[in-house]
Amino acid sequence: MAIITAAMVKDLRETTGVGMMDCKQALAENEGDMQAAIDWLRKKGLSKAAKKAGRVAAEGLIGAVTAGVKGVVVEVNSETDFVARNEQFQGLVKMIAQVALEVGADLERIKAAKVGDVTVETAIADAIATIGENMTLRRAASLEVGKGVVSSYVHNAVIEGAGKMGVIVALESAGKTDELAVLGRQLAMHVAATNPQALDPAGLDPAAVQREKDVLADKYRQQGKAENVIEKIVESGLKTYYKEVCLLEQASIHAEHSGKSVAQAVKEAEGKVGAPIKVTGFVRYALGEGIDKQESDFAAEVAAASGKK
Structure with missing residues (x-):
């Protein structure tokens, strides 16, 4: 047991x-x-x-940079939140994001890329030596479209393009880029707020969908519902589930799109943009998600320091 x-x-x-x-x-x-x-x-x-939900247990900053049809988001971790307020660290994060925009999201390529006379890896090591705290480039992701824009949104920004959460959204369209950029930022803000798991049902992990089916079926089976009734309930429940976790099926958070799904809001925006719009992808990074940090018992630490048990 x-x-x-x-x-x-x-x-x-x-x-x-x-x-x-x-x-x-x-x-x-x-x-x-x-x-x-x-x-x-x-x-x-x-x-x-x-x-x-992912446990936010690491410190540092998320950096997000876009340039026309390309965009990247990176996470650089530190040991304490104090470092996130350090100008040298902030500059390091912005520099790493800019490098990732040029060389792609592969971590080894980013670390090996040169900025002036030094590599990014050396720049990180120098910052560790200067600031006196461990730092790591944890992850990076990029999006690109042939025509259109990649937009970004940074939540709780401490400087432009870097904060506690970063989102990039890719829109493919031959329409007006200025109108696309406005829509892209709205969608990035929506993703930051709702944390969708996928763009649409086809993008969901099949195992997660199956688990949802099993949970719904078992719940109503225990209530004594007939199997044919359970089948209909599960089908209806899945539709609700998709509206909760799929970006295009979620209800838009923006007042101007009240009562509309994200897909409907995007379709409606095609009039302003002057061409069809396809949302091709999104990336949402929240600082430290998925990393567990050992929680200390402050009272126990004080007792130990004073010689008490």
């Missing part, structure tokens, strides 16, 4: 909003498997959480 720790129960409770005892039971029933425990709670009707 798996050992269920208090920390595991706490994490599940924070993820689902379900009571402590139910979380403990869910983990015990599923041998400590967090995702299985979330699904178990949903089947019981105790949680509406679709998935655990």
Whole structure:
């Protein structure tokens, strides 16, 4: 039998909003498997959480740069938030993003690229030596279209083009680039706010879709619903799921597009742009998502420092 720790129960409770005892039971029933425990709670009707949000546990900055039909987003991590306020670090992030715009999103190519007389890798090492804190280029992504624009949005920006979250969105169109840029920024802001998993249902992970089907079916099977009824409920539930996690099917967050899906808002914008528009992709980076940072017990640290247990 798996050992269920208090920390595991706490994490599940924070993820689902379900009571402590139910979380403990869910983990015990599923041998400590967090995702299985979330699904178990949903089947019981105790949680509406679709998935655990990425835990933002690293510091640093996200940099986003665009130039016409190209755009990149990079994440550069540091140990503390103080470094993110350091002008040298901020300049480093902007420089790395600019290099990525030129050479692409491959991390090794970015590190090997030269800026003046030094490589990016050397520039990072020099910044570590000067600032006195470890830094890493964690990831990078790029988008490009043949005709159209790639737009960006940086949330909680500390300087232009760098902040705690960065989004790029690619729009393919032969229409007016200035109108496309306005629409692209709106879509990038929407992505920042809603965190879609894919552009449309075809882009979703098949395993995630199957898990959603299983959760819905098992939930209503436990309520004694007939299989033919369950099939219809699951089909309807999937449509709702797609509206929650697929960009083009989500309801637009912008007031001017109230009551419209993103796809409808894009279609409506074609009049201003003067040509058909296709959203070809998006990338959303939130600082530190997916990285767990060990949480310290401040009271225990003080007690230890004073010689108490």
